[in-house]
Amino acid sequence: MPLLEVRDLKVRVEDNEILHGLTLTVNPGEVHAIMGPNGSGKSTLSHVIAGKPGYEVTDGQILFRGEDLLEMDPDERAAKGVFLAFQYPVEIPGVATMNFLRTALNAQRKARGESEYSTPDFLKKVREVAKSLNIPQDMLKRGVNVGFSGGEKKRNEILQMALFEPAVCILDEMDSGLDIDALRIAADGVNALRSPDRAMVVITHYQRLLNYIVPDFVHVMSKGRVVKSGGKDLALELEASGYTQFEDAA
Amino acid sequence: MNVVLAKNETGRALSDSFAVARDRLPGGGKVAEARNTAFEAYERVGLPHRRLEEWKYTDLRALMREVPPLAAAPDAAALKQAAAAVKLQAIKGARRLVLVDGVFAPKLSELEGLEKGVTVRTLRDVLETGDAALQTQLFTPDNANPMVALNSAMMTDGVVIEIANGVVLKQPLQVIHAASGATPAAIYTRSLLRLGKDTGATLVESYIAAEGAKAYQSHDSLVVAIGDNSRLDHVRLVEDGRDAFNISSAVITLGAHAHFNTFGMTSGAAVSRYQATITFAGEGSRVETNGVNLLNGRQHADTTLFMDHAVPHCASREVFRAVVDDRGHSVFQGRIIVRPDAQKTDAKMMTRALLLSDDAEADNKPELEIFADDVTCGHGATTGALDESLLFYLRARGLSEKEAQALLIQAFVGEAIESIVNDDLRELAIAAAQRWLEARA
Ligand SMILES: Nc1ncnc2c1ncn2[C@@H]1O[C@H](COP(=O)(O)OP(=O)(O)OP(=O)(O)O)[C@@H](O)[C@H]1O
Numbered sequence: 001m002p003l004l005e006v007r008d009l010k011v012r013v014e015d016n017e018i019l020h021g022l023t024l025t026v027n028p029g030e031v032h033a034i035m036g037p038n039g040s041g042k043s044t045l046s047h048v049i050a051g052k053p054g055y056e057v058t059d060g061q062i063l064f065r066g067e068d069l070l071e072m073d074p075d076e077r078a079a080k081g082v083f084l085a086f087q088y089p090v091e092i093p094g095v096a097t098m099n100f101l102r103t104a105l106n107a108q109r110k111a112r113g114e115s116e117y118s119t120p121d122f123l124k125k126v127r128e129v130a131k132s133l134n135i136p137q138d139m140l141k142r143g144v145n146v147g148f149s150g151g152e153k154k155r156n157e158i159l160q161m162a163l164f165e166p167a168v169c170i171l172d173e174m175d176s177g178l179d180i181d182a183l184r185i186a187a188d189g190v191n192a193l194r195s196p197d198r199a200m201v202v203i204t205h206y207q208r209l210l211n212y213i214v215p216d217f218v219h220v221m222s223k224g225r226v227v228k229s230g231g232k233d234l235a236l237e238l239e240a241s242g243y244t245q246f247e248d249a250a
Numbered sequence: 251m252n253v254v255l256a257k258n259e260t261g262r263a264l265s266d267s268f269a270v271a272r273d274r275l276p277g278g279g280k281v282a283e284a285r286n287t288a289f290e291a292y293e294r295v296g297l298p299h300r301r302l303e304e305w306k307y308t309d310l311r312a313l314m315r316e317v318p319p320l321a322a323a324p325d326a327a328a329l330k331q332a333a334a335a336v337k338l339q340a341i342k343g344a345r346r347l348v349l350v351d352g353v354f355a356p357k358l359s360e361l362e363g364l365e366k367g368v369t370v371r372t373l374r375d376v377l378e379t380g381d382a383a384l385q386t387q388l389f390t391p392d393n394a395n396p397m398v399a400l401n402s403a404m405m406t407d408g409v410v411i412e413i414a415n416g417v418v419l420k421q422p423l424q425v426i427h428a429a430s431g432a433t434p435a436a437i438y439t440r441s442l443l444r445l446g447k448d449t450g451a452t453l454v455e456s457y458i459a460a461e462g463a464k465a466y467q468s469h470d471s472l473v474v475a476i477g478d479n480s481r482l483d484h485v486r487l488v489e490d491g492r493d494a495f496n497i498s499s500a501v502i503t504l505g506a507h508a509h510f511n512t513f514g515m516t517s518g519a520a521v522s523r524y525q526a527t528i529t530f531a532g533e534g535s536r537v538e539t540n541g542v543n544l545l546n547g548r549q550h551a552d553t554t555l556f557m558d559h560a561v562p563h564c565a566s567r568e569v570f571r572a573v574v575d576d577r578g579h580s581v582f583q584g585r586i587i588v589r590p591d592a593q594k595t596d597a598k599m600m601t602r603a604l605l606l607s608d609d610a611e612a613d614n615k616p617e618l619e620i621f622a623d624d625v626t627c628g629h630g631a632t633t634g635a636l637d638e639s640l641l642f643y644l645r646a647r648g649l650s651e652k653e654a655q656a657l658l659i660q661a662f663v664g665e666a667i668e669s670i671v672n673d674d675l676r677e678l679a680i681a682a683a684q685r686w687l688e689a690r691a
């Protein structure tokens with residue numbers, strides 16, 4: 001059974017249709033890259049999968065392991081294993097990162113009927129993950145993303161992904177704002193999570209990321225649709241020729 | 251017997267209540283006279299109503315429909331009930347003074363190791379056996395305010411604490427007002443704290459109820475005098491029963507180069523009003539007041555502060571935060587007066603309200619009256635809902651709606667709680683906020 005299936009999805013925001021019938025099938029173990037010009041609807045798709053309010057699904061379906069994802073609250077989706085690394089992670093002043101991470105992890109575990117982490121076990125786990133991503137401990141003492149640089153915010157997203165061990169990871173432009181070293185570290189973090197029963201959907205504008213996280217499939221989105229799908233070479237082709245060739249197809 | 255008030259009889263039942271109680275109230279001679287004067291002052295206005303500007307958001311005539319009889323002295327069962335509730339508020343090392351149903355309860359109190367230079371007496375003792383100066387000071391709150399006048403007339407007990415010059419207390423003084431709630435009752439208390447010169451103290455007041463307490467009314471007042479070069483840290487937590495009334499007043503006076511840091515949080519009671527008058531009587535002093543209301547259901551909480559800058563070179567900061575859910579109603583009235591002599595006054599007031607439901611209400615009334623020209627004064631206010639994008643981020647990480655709200659509310663309230671200097675008291679306030687959050691989850 002596919003892990004994630006988006007079928008002919010149509011989505012409106014206010015009075016504008018943004019997604020016009022989008023289809024995407026993601027099987028366990030696969031890495032999919034989604035590329036496409038600004039405003040083509042990539043973040044919209046990721047938000048609708050995560051359950052962000054404000055989007056109206058007028059047609060189509062999203063299934064997660066065959067279950068109707070659109071019927072679930074965002075927290076239910078998270079507990080089932082859907083994770084979105086945001087393009088623009090928000091700052092949450094007054095909520096300490098560690099407290100947030102523990103509350104979130106334990107909420108997910110509780111929802112799955114698993115036991116909550118003890119404080120020492122939790123701390124050990126966070127330290128390990130943070131170390132592997134080169135995230136200094138004092139960053140974790142601050143408010144969630146408060147005063148983090150763009151790159152630090154992105155690394156904090158990957159940290160959460162590693163901590164929550166989701167089944168489907170959607171990475172919305174995780175490479176934007178990362179310097180070359182940070183990009184490699186973050187990509188290593190993502191690759192470490194690749195496994196036969198986990199899938200990744202990597203949204204990016206740049207071929208460079210796909211040198212690190214090598215995709216099985218590349219999809220081109222334009223104007224709210226997937227207009228072309230192919231293997232990893234499609235990304236190279238796009239890098240050379242740009243999106244203009246697809247504008248008409250959309 | 252409870253007397254149910256018809257609108258036009260409002261206050262009559264209270265008059266009867268005073269007539270019945272008069273002979274049981276402590277203090278003869280001058281004290282009895284002062285009580286009569288106060289009661290007459292009360293009767294001229296009766297229960298405050300919305301046509302009185304200061305009470306426009308808290309119409310006690312409409313809200314207070316019953317006048318329960320004066321609380322009886324607590325019996326063994328009441329003390330036992332109260333003791334269980336008091337435990338939740340225990341602070342290690344604090345000097346604890348417990349009033350149960352408005353009567354000092356020595357068995358639940360803990361004064362061991364009290365520093366030299368501190369005297370603690372009960373209000374009853376001071377009213378009955380004297381010290382004319384203290385008695386006079388106890389009657390300083392202004393009878394022009396009907397609820398203060400009623401309290402002056404009816405006060406039965408409380409604590410009177412004096413700190414001698416040069417004494418700095420290491421441990422907090424904790425006053426716990428516990429209602430046993432066995433039967434509906436009215437409780438009238440007054441306390442006094444006098445800090446000499448060059449002193450330091452921390453006072454924490456908690457208002458709590460025994461489990462399953464019936465509707466009761468707690469009427470309290472506090473008189474504080476802070477001497478020159480002295481510092482008082484004050485924390486006030488209202489966790490009264492959800493059917494209770496808490497009508498409290500405070501009159502605080504600061505000498506020169508004194509510092510008053512106060513934090514108040516109301517998460518309990520059906521209807522509460524806290525009216526505080528803070529007067530700068532000496533130059534170079536500073537006041538920080540931080541307040542929080544946490545309200546849901548049909549809770550109504552009113553904080554009315556009057557900051558009187560009577561002398562030059564003083565600074566005041568007022569920060570007030572309200573979190574209101576369901577049909578709760580939060581009121582903040584902040585009046586600042588800068589008198590003609592009070593040059594170089596620096597007074598600021600900021601209120602922020604977080605409304606969690608469409609029916610929640612937060613009223614904010616700032617009033618600045620400035621009669622000096624060389625001053626820095628300002629006020630600001632914001633009202634809004636929880637930030638949707640923050641809520642979504644948290645929910646996308648697995649937090650339920652209530653859990654996500656709770657984290658953001660904790661953050662909002664936490665900024666005010668941070669103003670509490672003493673670690674134990676900060677924990678106490680966090681625990682009180684936590685109890686409110688858990689009750690709504
Ligand atoms: N809340 C909204 N209200 C109105 N229009 C919106 C809203 N959110 C998105 N849109 C529009 O939907 C379209 C798709 O936006 P989306 O953010 O999904 O694009 P994207 O492919 O992620 O672009 P980028 O590469 O720049 O991140 C854009 O035209 C955008 O303006």
Ligand SMILES: [Mg+2]
Pocket residue numbers: 042043044087172
């Ligand atoms: Mg985007």
